Amino acid sequence: METLMQLSENVGQTLLRNKRVLVTAESCTGGGIASAITDVAGSSAWFDRAFITYSNEAKMEMLGVELDTLQTYGAVSEATVKEMVAGALQNANATTAVSVSGIAGPGGGTKEKPVGTICFAWADASGWLQIETQRFAGDRTSVREQVVRHVLKVLLEHYASK
Incomplete structure (x- = not known):
């Protein structure tokens, strides 16, 4: 298995080759x-x-996530990460964005959204938008590491084919 450092290096090389930030x-x-x-x-x-x-306040203030979205769907939702990724692209000097929101644990989970539920969104200036929800097992540290690894793998897979 690739180390996180190797994966990050590969993502960096791929983004550079594709002229992405x-x-x-x-x-x-x-x-x-x-x-x-x-x-x-x-x-x-x-x-x-x-x-x-x-915090929800930070999502609204920094990324333009709508209060209605948070109240209707919650912070851990595909609707929220979609608004987060759009806000990140709009408020940065970047061409590619990723957003994540989830429940890393050990507490905070519900029957509908158990610990390990993570929502993701990837987008770029050329119109790519990928949104998904995954569930990861393990303790807080393990869940967070799996999330980082998944984000990088999706970026690598998407841009490696370009």
Whole structure:
């Protein structure tokens, strides 16, 4: 299995080759995606910034997530990550964005949204939009690492085929 550093390096090379610059909008990962990315020397060539929007207020203020979306669907929803990814692209000097919101645990889960439920959105300036919900098992640290790994793998798979 590829280390997180190897995966981040591969994503960086792929984004550079495709002339893409990334922005992240993170909730449950608390900056973990940006941290993995910026562990790579030279990542400023393909990474612009991270929005760490843990609270609903931050999601609304920094990314333009609508109050109605949060009240209707909740912070952990595909509707919310869709607005987060759009807001990240709009408020950054980037061409590609990813957003995540979820329940890393150990508490906070419900029957409908158990611990390990994570919503993702990826988008770019050329119109790509991918939204999905995944469930990951393990403790908080394990869930968060799986989320970071999944985000990077989807970016790599999408742009490697370009």
